[in-house]
Amino acid sequence: MKKKLKLAILFGGQSGEHEVSLMSATSVINNIDREKYSLYLIGITKSGKWMLYDGHPDNIEDGSWEKDGKPLIFPADPTYGGFFLLSDPHKVYKVDVIFPVMHGPHAEDGTIQGLFELANIPYVGCDVVASSTGMDKAISKSIFQCHNLPQAKYSVVLKRDYIRDREATLLDIEASFEYPVFIKPANLGSSVGISKCYDREQLARGLDEASKYDRKIIVEEFIDGYEIECAILGNNHPKASVLGKIIPCNDFYDYEAKYFGDGKSELIIPAPLTEEKSEEIRRIAIEAFKSLDCSGLARVDFFVHRKTGDVYLNELNTMPGFTKISMYPKLWEASGIPYSELMDELIDLALDRFNEKHHMEF
Ligand SMILES: Nc1ncnc2c1ncn2[C@@H]1O[C@H](COP(=O)(O)OP(=O)(O)O)[C@@H](O)[C@H]1O
Ligand SMILES: [Mg+2]
The missing domain is CATH 3.30.470.20 (ATP-grasp fold, B domain)
Incomplete structure (x- = not known):
């Protein structure tokens, strides 16, 4: 029989889409062929702590996996070829391939892909450049x-410019776009921070909301x-x-x-x-x-x-x-x-x- 590949499934992460990742990863874990892969389930908490989880996948979605997680280090150093637990730094868990089932910043934006490149371990999905763009x-x-x-007509507003002169930003947008207009943080997903604005008051609220998540804001024509x-x-x-x-x-x-x-x-x-x-x-x-x-x-x-x-x-x-x-x-x-x-x-x-x-x- 073919040797099983050691597959690390990563879930959670520090992004606003942490919970979505927990749901996605649970599905992946429940549907992957365990005859072909031996799994390491690695969760990343919202504060960015990496932990190995070897309990039941049912406890991932509600976050209760965290209390059974064992803190680990996933070094960028390629000579390790995997990770080790803080409790036993001498035992290295080799990894053949990584599946980062995570969405949003620090997960889908090339940052974590950069770590996999440095560690020299194959990983599922887009590389650093494609992920970040x-x-x-x-x-x-x-x-x-x-x-x-x-694509729809769009423009990019810097949060800093908006904060400096809100009125001018609102007028600029109104001069170029009809209501309703879509406002989005440039770097997110799952519709977090996105608003459909029907008038000036909503536009101001939409810009405030998107500003919570990013320094760049997309203004877009409604299609x-x-x-x-x-x-x-x-x-x-x-x-x-x-x-x-x-x-x-x-x-x-x-x-x-x-x-x-x-x-x-x-x-x-x-x-x-x-x-x-x-x-x-x-x-x-x-x-x-x-x-x-x-x-x-x-x-x-x-x-x-x-x-x-x-x-x-x-x-x-x-x-x-x-x-x-x-x-x-x-x-x-x-x-x-x-x-x-x-x-x-x-x-x-x-x-x-x-x-x-x-x-x-x-
Ligand atoms: N220009 C637009 N016209 C109409 N609906 C839009 C427009 N932009 C976004 N939406 C709505 O908002 C949702 C989320 O926007 P999207 O750009 O896909 O962001 P996300 O990356 O968060 O999914 C879309 O699925 C759609 O329902
Ligand atoms: Mg979308």
Whole structure:
């Protein structure tokens, strides 16, 4: 029998999407083939403490795993090839591949990927550059623009400028955008800090809210569209899944609608679009993936205008949700790749990319 790969699944993290990660990771852990992988479950608390957890996966989602976690150090030093527990620094746990099932800053933005690079351990998903550009909506939008990919009109406001002169910022925005307008922190996800603003008072509140999370704020034209998502899988030759449509249960697909809407937000797979429209979206999704030089996986999100049918690229998520109701695994399932096979493919892609990189001369 083939030797089992030692897979470290990372969950939690310091971002505002800590709880989402707990849900995603639980799904991954429950669906991965234990015949092929021996798992190390590594949780990162909100304060950034890393711990090995060897209890039941059911205790991850509610955070109670933390009381049984054993503090560990995951060194950047590549000669370790893994981690050790603080209680026994002489015993090194070797790791063959890492799956960081975490979302948001310090998790999906290239920072932790940088640690894996230094430690010289293969990992699932995008590398440092793709993760950081994918996370930063201001940067990714400007790259999409360079590639002539269609997107909503937007501008970037610095928090510092807004704080210095609120009135001028509000007037500037009103001069360029019609209400309602979307306000988002540049670096986040799961709709945290995002507002749909219908008037000046809400705009000011939206800017205040987004300012809590980032020094850069995105102002964006409202697109009255259907929300369509496409899953991408691959490295150099990525493939696109069938498309999914989301019908949010709230005014927009906010945090509550995403995770706690009691299933009232609907996912429709495949999305009811013409073959031609679907092909157009899949093609743009692959172009977006390549434009940021992504690898492994990404979920690319769109709006399709209700009246004109025009397609707008909204964003690219380098570590999409993996909860049992998440679009990414569902789209692959509908495209013929069941959840546990998807895990295998992601891990193979991680190893492939690592090997490709390590056959270069430096
Ligand atoms: N320009 C827009 N027009 C219409 N709805 C939008 C727009 N931007 C965001 N939204 C709504 O807000 C949600 C979250 O915005 P998004 O940019 O996807 O941020 P996040 O990274 O947090 O998912 C979207 O799924 C959509 O429902
Ligand atoms: Mg989104």
